[in-house]
Amino acid sequence: MDWQAFWLTIRLAVLVAAVLVAIGVPIAYWITYSRWRWKFLAEAVVALPIVIPPTVLGFYVLVALGPRSPLGRWWESLTGHTLAFTFEGLVIGSILYSLPFAVQPFAASFSSVDTKLIAASATLGASRVRTFFRVILPLSISGLVTGVALSFAHTMGEFGVVLMVGGNIPGVTRTVSIDIYDQVQVSNYAAANQTALVLVLIAFLVLSVVYALNRRIWATWPWK
Amino acid sequence: MAVEVERAKTSREEHRGAERDVNRRALAARIRKILSSSGSDFMLDAEFSAAPGITILFGASGAGKTTLLDCLAGLSTPEAGKISIGERVLFDSSAGENIAVCQRHVGYVFQDLALFPHLSVEQNVEYGLSHVPADERSQRSRTMLESFRVAHLRSRRPGEISGGERQRVALARTLVTDPCLLLLDEPLAALDSQTKSKILDDLRLWNQSHGIPILYVTHNREEVFALGELVLVLDAGKIIAQGTPHEVMRAPRHEAVAQLAGFENIFDALVTAAHEDRGTMTCELAGSSVQLETPLVRAEVGSAIRVAISAGDILLSSEQPVGLSARNLIPGKVVSLRQRDVIVAAEVNCGVNMEVHLTLAARDSLHLQPGCKVWLIIKTHSCHLMAC
Numbered sequence: 001m002d003w004q005a006f007w008l009t010i011r012l013a014v015l016v017a018a019v020l021v022a023i024g025v026p027i028a029y030w031i032t033y034s035r036w037r038w039k040f041l042a043e044a045v046v047a048l049p050i051v052i053p054p055t056v057l058g059f060y061v062l063v064a065l066g067p068r069s070p071l072g073r074w075w076e077s078l079t080g081h082t083l084a085f086t087f088e089g090l091v092i093g094s095i096l097y098s099l100p101f102a103v104q105p106f107a108a109s110f111s112s113v114d115t116k117l118i119a120a121s122a123t124l125g126a127s128r129v130r131t132f133f134r135v136i137l138p139l140s141i142s143g144l145v146t147g148v149a150l151s152f153a154h155t156m157g158e159f160g161v162v163l164m165v166g167g168n169i170p171g172v173t174r175t176v177s178i179d180i181y182d183q184v185q186v187s188n189y190a191a192a193n194q195t196a197l198v199l200v201l202i203a204f205l206v207l208s209v210v211y212a213l214n215r216r217i218w219a220t221w222p223w224k
Numbered sequence: 225m226a227v228e229v230e231r232a233k234t235s236r237e238e239h240r241g242a243e244r245d246v247n248r249r250a251l252a253a254r255i256r257k258i259l260s261s262s263g264s265d266f267m268l269d270a271e272f273s274a275a276p277g278i279t280i281l282f283g284a285s286g287a288g289k290t291t292l293l294d295c296l297a298g299l300s301t302p303e304a305g306k307i308s309i310g311e312r313v314l315f316d317s318s319a320g321e322n323i324a325v326c327q328r329h330v331g332y333v334f335q336d337l338a339l340f341p342h343l344s345v346e347q348n349v350e351y352g353l354s355h356v357p358a359d360e361r362s363q364r365s366r367t368m369l370e371s372f373r374v375a376h377l378r379s380r381r382p383g384e385i386s387g388g389e390r391q392r393v394a395l396a397r398t399l400v401t402d403p404c405l406l407l408l409d410e411p412l413a414a415l416d417s418q419t420k421s422k423i424l425d426d427l428r429l430w431n432q433s434h435g436i437p438i439l440y441v442t443h444n445r446e447e448v449f450a451l452g453e454l455v456l457v458l459d460a461g462k463i464i465a466q467g468t469p470h471e472v473m474r475a476p477r478h479e480a481v482a483q484l485a486g487f488e489n490i491f492d493a494l495v496t497a498a499h500e501d502r503g504t505m506t507c508e509l510a511g512s513s514v515q516l517e518t519p520l521v522r523a524e525v526g527s528a529i530r531v532a533i534s535a536g537d538i539l540l541s542s543e544q545p546v547g548l549s550a551r552n553l554i555p556g557k558v559v560s561l562r563q564r565d566v567i568v569a570a571e572v573n574c575g576v577n578m579e580v581h582l583t584l585a586a587r588d589s590l591h592l593q594p595g596c597k598v599w600l601i602i603k604t605h606s607c608h609l610m611a612c
Contacts, residue, residue, distance in 0.1 A: 116336060117338050119332075119334070120339075122299070122325040123297055123328075123332040123398075124351050124352035125401060126326055135340060
C-alpha cells in the first residue's frame with residue numbers, strides 16, 4: 001500500500017469538499033431562489049461534469065491551466081510555475097469535477113425548506129443573510145452532509161481528471177486510483193487489490209455515515 | 225379653581241391627542257395587483273382603511289384575501305397603489321417607494337403558523353428580537369409567553385405542543401416585535417370555539433395597551449359576528465361591502481355578500497307597486513305569481529331587483545293562519561325534506577322553490593311529508609333587497 005498516495009488523496013478530498021462548501025452553498029442558494037429566466041442554463045452547466053467523460057473535462061482543465069491560457073499565465077506570473085501537473089491544479093480540476101455532487105444536494109435541501117418559514121422570518125425583521133443562517137441552513141443540514149460526503153467520496157475515487165491534469169508525480173499528484181492503475185500495469189495484483197479494498201471500505205464508510213446521520217435528523221425532527 | 229381648569233384643559237388635550245393617535249396608527253391601503261395563473265387573470269383592486277382594533281376581512285376562498293395580506297406585508301408587490309400606516313408610507317407606486325418586508329414592522333401570522341421547527345418555543349419568540357440586547361430580549365419574550373399562557377412550554381419544540389398552544393406561540397412570536405399592523409390569516413381556523421375565544425380575549429387584552437390595526441381574515445360567518453367591530457367583504461378581488469357585522473351580514477345589499485352570509489333564498493323579482501305611506505313595496509318573484517311585501521327601497525315600479533330571504537326566517541304552517549302580523553302568507557307544497565344535523569331543510573314549492581329551516585320537533589308536530597300543503601309565513605323585514 002502506497003501510504004504517500006493515500007494521504008495525498010485524503011488531503012485532496014478534504015480540501016475539495018471544504019472548498020465546495022464555500023462555493024457550492026452560494027451557487028445552490030442562487031439556483032434555488034433566483035428568478036432569472038436563463039437560470040436553467042447555469043443549472044445545466046453545473047450538472048455537466050456528471051455526464052461528460054472525466055478525460056474530456058480533464059483535457060479542458062489542462063488547456064485552461066496551461067501556460068497558453070490567460071488563467072495559466074496569470075498564475076505563472078503570480079507564483080512562478082504553471083498550474084498543470086501540480087497539486088493546486090489537481091484541486092481545481094477536482095472541484096469542477098465534483099461540483100454537481102455538492103451543489104445538487106445543497107439546492108435540493110434548500111428548496112425543500114417551506115417558503116412560509118422564509119416569509120415568516122422576513123416579517124419578523126430578519127434580513128436575507130440572517131434568514132439563511134438561522135432558518136434555511138439549519139433545516140438543510142441533511143443536504144449539506146450529503147453534499148459534503150458525496151463530493152469527498154467522489155474526489156477520493158476520481159481517475160480521469162487526475163491523470164489528465166496532474167499526471168503521475170509521486171507525492172504531488174499521484175492519487176490512490178492512479179496507484180491502483182500502476183500496480184495493475186506491472187501485474188502486482190495483490191497490492192492493487194489491497195488498495196482497491198481500502199477505497200471500497202472508505203466509500204462504504206462515508207455513505208453509511210451519510211445515511212445514518214440523515215436518519216438521525218429525521219428521527220429527532222419527526223414533524224418535518 | 226386654576227387647577228380644575230388646568231385639568232380640564234389637559235383632559236381635552238389628551239382626548240384630542242388620542243384622536244390624533246388613532247389617525248396616526250390607522251392603516252390606509254389602495255392596492256391593485258394582477259395575478260395571472262394558467263391563463264386566467266385575477267385582479268385584486270381594493271381600497272380601504274382600518275383603524276386600531278380588529279377589522280374582519282371576510283370572503284370566500286379565492287376572493288383574494290391572502291394576496292391582499294401578502295401585499296400589505298410586502299411579500300408580494302402590487303402593480304399600483306399606496307399603503308401607509310399613519311404618516312409612514314410602506315408602499316407607493318407613484319413615488320417608487322417599496323419598503324422591504326423585514327423593515328415594515330408588519331406582523332403576519334400565517335394560516336399554517338410557520339413556526340420554526342428546529343427552534344424551541346422561546347427561541348421562536350426571541351427570533352424577531354435580534355436587535356435587542358440579550359437580557360432585554362429574554363425579558364420581553366418571557367413576558368409575552370406569560371401573557372399568552374405558554375411560558376411553561378418555553379423549551380419545547382413546536383412539534384411537541386398542541387395546536388392551540390402553537391397558535392399562542394405564533395401570536396406571541398409576532399406580537400413581541402411590537403408590529404404597527406397585525407395580519408392574521410385564519411390562524412385560529414382549526415381550533416374549537418372555546419380555545420379560540422380564549423386566545424382572542426388575550427389578543428384583545430394585548431391590543432388595549434398597544435392599539436394597532438388588526439386585520440383578521442376569515443371565511444367563517446360566526447367569527448364575523450363574534451369578533452369584529454368592522455367587516456370588509458372581499459369578493460373576486462374587490463371590496464364589495466363594509467360596515468359593522470350587523471349592517472353588512474344581516475342586511476346584504478350585494479348578492480355575493482348574501483351568499484357568503486348564508487342567505488339560502490335569492491330570487492329575481494320585479495317591483496310591481498310602491499307604498500310610500502307605509503314604507504313598503506310589492507315585488508313579484510320572477511317566473512311565478514308570488515307577490516311579496518318588502519321594505520321600501522329607492523327603486524322604480526317595474527324595475528328589476530333581487531330578494532334574499534334567510535331559510536331560518538321563514539315560518540311554516542300546516543293550515544291557513546289567521547290574525548298574524550306577518551304580511552306575506554304564501555300557499556305551497558313540500559317538495560322534499562332533508563335532515564342536516566339537528567335542522568330540517570324543507571324545500572317548498574310556491575311557484576318558486578324556497579328553502580325553509582325548521583327543527584325536528586316542528587317537522588314531527590306538523591306531520592310534514594313531501595307532498596303536504598303548507599303556508600309560508602314571511603315578515604316584510606325578512607325580505608332583503610339587493611340591486612341586480
